[in-house]
Amino acid sequence: MATSTARRRPRGTSARPTPWSIGLAVAAAVVLAAGLIWLGQRTSEPAAATLADGTARGAPDAPVVIEEWADFQCPACRLFALGPTRQVLDQRIASGQVRLVFHNFAFLGPESETAAAAAACAGEQGRFWEYHDQLYREQAGENRGTFNRATLERFAAAIGLDGQAFAACLDDGQQLAAVREERRQGQAKGINSTPTLFINGQVVRGVPRPDQLAQLIDQAAARAGTEARP
């Protein structure tokens, strides 16, 4: 019986792997996992810094301009900024098709205003979009101390801003006044919820699905192309 089993067994198929081969398998697994982690870290660097221009990013002559009115305490705005639509926007901005312009509509309470002012102060150091991403990443509830003075300064330190200049900017109150003025401008445009988008003037309320956003951009680009032709 045992002899016949040994005879039928194909050469090597039931051999226990050698320590060498197990070691190689472990090394391959570690390399594979490390490679994925490296890829993830490389691509998770905020793309916001590219083509950034104040509170806008994208080519100045892009055929499609998306004006985004948002509040840093609004969860839907967070989803729009960091969720699946981000990938669509990043791709379209990188290709030169879209220019995204951010406007504050800080209407959810005092921490919306302070967060918006802090982002503007980061913008004074040319880092608006990094701070924008940082605020959304840290978002947790409304007016519960998430965006108080200490945390806003901590976020500034986390992205490497000049702490003294940042604090001085917060202290002088000009950005806070500008944030309130921008909210009044938004109200004058009929905005009452966030995010509200204007895609070449076409109003979109709420967060579109990524495929819807891509379609809206394509339609706007097509219209812009038609209008541009003589």
Next chain:
Amino acid sequence: MSRPASAAPTLPAGRARAAALVLLAALGAAIAGYLTAVHYTGAAALCTGVGGCEQVQASRFAVAAGVPVALWGLGLYLGLLALAAWRAAAGPRTPPLARLALFALALAGALYSAYLTYLELFVIGAICPWCVASAVVITALWALATLDLLGGEPARGSAPTGAEPAVGRPS
């Protein structure tokens, strides 16, 4: 030269392990498939009241090299499913290379999953129950694949395959 009576060519435990590997890989593929669909449709993931899904999904770590992490996971689980199905079908005749590949792929998945869990806990600050479920599945898969590799069918006197280094053993 006699052999012990317990040297049966197929152990019931081996079959059970192979079946469990298939089931776990299928379960993992289902979870990763669901999360991939959620990513592409923009739908909210069913979070069963625990929360954190959107936060994790919206994080900058949800995409690696332009590919959603969920899709990487789906590819991993489908690869594991194919290997596990091969293992189950071939039984004791499964080539050691296939069991090694199963072990290596599961280990890579478990390591990457541990990294993702670290990100959830200490960087993103939110836990996605689906990701935790996937982490449990891949860890169980790796543990089973390790058992299968080390405690699989007994190898007595069989010649190594060409793909494996032949380690000299006293005979």
